[in-house]
Amino acid sequence: MSEPQTSIKPHDAARQALVEHRSRQLLDAAARLMERDGSEAVSMQALAAEAGVSVGLIYRYFGSKDDVLLAVITDVLGAFSTTVPEAVEEAGEDPVRRLAAAFAAYCRVIDSHRHAAVLTYRESKSLDEAGRDRIKRLEVETSEPLRAAVRDGVEAGKLVAADPDLVAYNLLLLAHAWALKHWYFEQTRTLDSYIRDQLALALRAILADGLGDAYADLLSVGR
Amino acid sequence: MSEPQTSIKPHDAARQALVEHRSRQLLDAAARLMERDGSEAVSMQALAAEAGVSVGLIYRYFGSKDDVLLAVITDVLGAFSTTVPEAVEEAGEDPVRRLAAAFAAYCRVIDSHRHAAVLTYRESKSLDEAGRDRIKRLEVETSEPLRAAVRDGVEAGKLVAADPDLVAYNLLLLAHAWALKHWYFEQTRTLDSYIRDQLALALRAILADGLGDAYADLLSVGR
Amino acid sequence: MSEPQTSIKPHDAARQALVEHRSRQLLDAAARLMERDGSEAVSMQALAAEAGVSVGLIYRYFGSKDDVLLAVITDVLGAFSTTVPEAVEEAGEDPVRRLAAAFAAYCRVIDSHRHAAVLTYRESKSLDEAGRDRIKRLEVETSEPLRAAVRDGVEAGKLVAADPDLVAYNLLLLAHAWALKHWYFEQTRTLDSYIRDQLALALRAILADGLGDAYADLLSVGR
Amino acid sequence: MSEPQTSIKPHDAARQALVEHRSRQLLDAAARLMERDGSEAVSMQALAAEAGVSVGLIYRYFGSKDDVLLAVITDVLGAFSTTVPEAVEEAGEDPVRRLAAAFAAYCRVIDSHRHAAVLTYRESKSLDEAGRDRIKRLEVETSEPLRAAVRDGVEAGKLVAADPDLVAYNLLLLAHAWALKHWYFEQTRTLDSYIRDQLALALRAILADGLGDAYADLLSVGR
DNA sequence: GATGAATGAGGCTTCATTCAT
DNA sequence: GATGAATGAAGCCTCATTCAT
The missing domain is CATH 1.10.10.60 (Homeodomain-like)
Known part of the structure; x- marks a missing residue:
């Protein structure tokens, strides 16, 4: 630098x-x-x-130790910025499918860095203002694919969301929740079923009328 | 003697x-x-x-220090078990309104114990197995009003949810998120707008067809 | 005072x-x-x-706490000054039998105050100079019956001891040893056999020639 | 690597x-x-x-602190296991002289580690069960030279002891006593006179008849 | 006389950080 | 570049002692 x-x-x-x-x-x-x-x-x-x-x-x-912590967190967040866009691209052009792919990719990254992911939630005195700010900025940045997909969906008329950012951020939170509340979800779910069910639930709230059939595969629930 | x-x-x-x-x-x-x-x-x-x-x-x-931490957390969770049911009762008979009241009450308790609420997410070595288990149990227990409202709504045909527990738990998470990600939400929202918007979004996913008008007030978004 | x-x-x-x-x-x-x-x-x-x-x-x-400790110790030492002389008197006139009685009495008092007896050996910072001196003086004083018995025996020609005080003090130590090394002696001995054997051993060292028969009962060993 | x-x-x-x-x-x-x-x-x-x-x-x-204490004690006990056998060997073949040498060596080690030696008598909460057991075992082990000498003497017909182990253990105790009751003995004795007098007294109790002249040097008392 | 809540110094232990080799 | 011995501040907890009631 x-x-x-x-x-x-x-x-x-x-x-x-x-x-x-x-x-x-x-x-x-x-x-x-x-x-x-x-x-x-x-x-x-x-x-x-x-x-x-x-x-x-x-x-x-x-x-310092803070630097290590910061790096670990940054590392996870970095995983998002490479993995998620890739997954999105592979999903093709359709914004709904892209959204689904982004969420799934998010969850999978979280799953493979479960404990590191939880770190983001530690408001430690160790991380100073600058470090925290950097993490926050990164987090917001890495959620961009989700946000973009929602916006695109809205523009394309396939999604209806009064507040696309909130929708996107909620999905981010639910991805994190897989790590944060793993003790709870693991009782009844696998990662795959978690992704499927959360996605189905989220889509129900924002999918435009009449598109239920087109995305029936994404709306199905249970095993 | x-x-x-x-x-x-x-x-x-x-x-x-x-x-x-x-x-x-x-x-x-x-x-x-x-x-x-x-x-x-x-x-x-x-x-x-x-x-x-x-x-x-x-x-x-x-x-011990653990005991103090445990008590602080228990204290917050205790606040749920008195405040939330009260709010639900005041909301009347309708399960949808009860759900809305429960979520709002949840968020308000969280808001007034913001930092203590975050404690639940600290997987500290200080809290031993027993303490953590107790907290987890309490958390699940205190989320019961939400779960009950969703179930009632489904039974009454007013809500459609393939997995009522997931819906309820997500609402719990979003209430927590107000504390966890306060730095993010406070940029664009007040507590009231947060409650309103999250509720609207959640209801869109689960409200039965044709009930949009009946609960138009709960579905409105924006400031 | x-x-x-x-x-x-x-x-x-x-x-x-x-x-x-x-x-x-x-x-x-x-x-x-x-x-x-x-x-x-x-x-x-x-x-x-x-x-x-x-x-x-x-x-x-x-x-203060020191005072309590001091008092506990003094208490044990006090038990000696009443119990031991009594036992000596009951033993009659013969200095050898008086010595035997004194030693036995000593051991029995120690046995019933085992942990307190060990206290004397704690060179604690808690007990100040004055306290320690007082205990030492008391200990020497309470060993007087043993010393007197040995001296009388020597004067009466029944015991032969170049250094009566050493003999007496050794017996005191061996009485204490019942408490100090209880973990060792209890493996093979009862209090009674401990008293008998130690006494027999000690007497062998100091009993005047030709008196073995007269005190055969005190010289017997084993059970 | x-x-x-x-x-x-x-x-x-x-x-x-x-x-x-x-x-x-x-x-x-x-x-x-x-x-x-x-x-x-x-x-x-x-x-x-x-x-x-x-x-x-x-x-x-x-x-931990326990470890330090344990090591200090072990250290003293270790000094026995090297010093005492050496002294015994130098004393030649005669079991009585070996016994005398062992006791003297014991006392000298104690004298040069006076305060550490007293530690053994502290039934501290700090030392846990395992630590205490280890010390006890070591102590019994290190007293072996004394025990062996007494047994050899008995077998050789030079000593008469109904209970050789008791005789040996008493000598061990008297060696410790030099540390434990130093405040008392130092009033009237040097280390050398302490060793001489205690040994003389002990031998009187166990030396076989007719050997007084052969070991007159060990039986002499006083300064 | 008696109580026991309150104090706070002091003890043990951990661990982020430094620096001589 | 790399090591790891050394540091010492800071944290948790105990317990002798005091004092208002």
Whole structure:
């Protein structure tokens, strides 16, 4: 960011690769740890042990524990910004199908980073104002595919939503809820049935009249 | 031994009142602290300072820090179990109106205990298995009015919901979301508009055909 | 001690009786507590609870926790100064039999105050210099019957001891050892067999030549 | 992973040495503290200050305060298991001389770890069941040389003891007594005279008839 | 006399962070 | 680049002691 980039020396490339590798190694270890022991239990020494590096090394790649936390969260949010748009594209042109695909992709990312996802909800003193703001901005940004799909649907006359942003944000929340209230939903649902049922419910509220048949597959419920 | 035991000593009543008063004092202080500095700030010393008592005194009323946290959460959940049913009763017989009243009441309780409500989402090592289980049970229990209203509505033919429990739980989540994502919603909404819009959106998904006019007031959106 | 004693008013007698009763009540409770939970576990609140009085009351009878400890120890040592001489008197004129009786009495008192006896060995910061000195003086004093018996025996030509004081003090130590190393001795011995065997062993070292037959009963070992 | 594993890294040796050094440093500091201020003074902060290290560092070498205490005690008991057998060997073949040497060695170890030795007698809540058991076992084990010497003496016909274990354990106790009742013995004795007199007294009880002349040097008393 | 609520210093332990090697 | 020993502030909790009632 503040590094001079006038000419990329081969040395720099190697360094860059190492930084990449170490960061990934640490981020994965952190995620693994949170998954295993809960996100509270991640001390820097535990993280070092899990990643198989020394404590000191962490500080070479992340300025502080906050930075690690921030990076873990950013990492998840980053997963959204690549995975979700991909899924949307694959869904084709239809805004309703795109919306469905976006929500499903959202839920799947959440599912594979369950504990990291919950982190977003920790209003920790550790994360300073700047960090929190960045996360909030990122979260809003990554929800953009959902928002766009809803808007497109409305414009195309296939969806009816007085407040497209609210609809989109609710879907985001329900995706998060899969992680937040996993203890509740897992009693009666699989990830797939969760996605299907929530989607069906949401569409019922916003699908334009007469389109029920066209999207019957998305409106079906139960197993 | 040499004490007269003819009747319940007035002393006991006084003691009971003191216990009540101290507990309230501490719980309120804890809530205040979370409101002001974030829920991380609830150290025992900070709590003591905020409540204007000594650290040792806290331990006369709560066995440990866990107990305090548990009590704060229980306190909020307790507020649901008195406020929500009252609101539902006042709403009359109609299940749709009862549902609306329940959701509104939920949101209002959340709003007045915003930071304590967020506590439920903290998977802290502090709360042990038993404590977490108790909270989960309580949460499910307190969501019962919502569930009952949805079920009644379905039975009365006024609502159409393939999975009433999911509908009810989603409403619960959206009520919580007012606290969890307050930073987001407060940019564009007041509590009242939040309640109105979320309710309208939810009803659109489940209101039986042809009842739109009867509940037009609940379906209106915007400011 | 520093109270004026010019005339004993009936009121004073009553007060005196109460003081006596309360002290006994507290001392017994303390002993009970030490017996049950180990002498470390005796907090003032635990003592109050065990004695069935309030914390504050303890401070009316004992100036501090140290005082209570001191009193408990003094209490045990006091038991020696009444019980042991009595036992010695009952044993008759013979110094050897008096010695045997003294040792047995010592052991029995120790046995019935096992945990309190161990207290003497705690070099606690709690007990100040004055307290420690007082205990040491008392201990030396209460061992006097043993010492006297040994000296008499030597004078009477029935015992041979280059250092009567050492002999007497060793016996005192062995009596204490019944409490200190109870976990060891209880594996193979009862109190009675402990007394008998230790006495037999000690007498072998000091009994004058040719008296073995006269005290054959004291020299027998085993069960 | 990328580390060469051809041989044991010299690094490990250095680490081992550091661990050794730190443990010794801390154990010595603990002993010094007990010596100076009494065994109550061993708070973790006091220990850190005395050892000239930080509080946190202690926890790198000992898991808890219990561990430190246990290690201090184990340390003394360890001194027995090396020093005493050596002294016994140097004493030659004769079981009586071996016994004398063992007792003297015992007393000398006790003398140089006086306050730590007293620790064994503290039935602290800190030491848990496992710790106490371990100490008890160690203590019994380290008294083995004494026991062996007595048994050998009996077998060789040089000692007469109905209960060799009791004789040995008493000698152990008397060695401890030098620490426990140092305030008493130091009034009239040096360590050397203590050893001599106690040994003489003990031998009188168990030396076989007619051997008084052979061991006259061990039976002499006084200064 | 008696109570017990209240205090707060002090003890144990954890863990983010630094720095010499 | 990497290590991990070392630091020390901060958190939780206990308990001897006081004092208003």
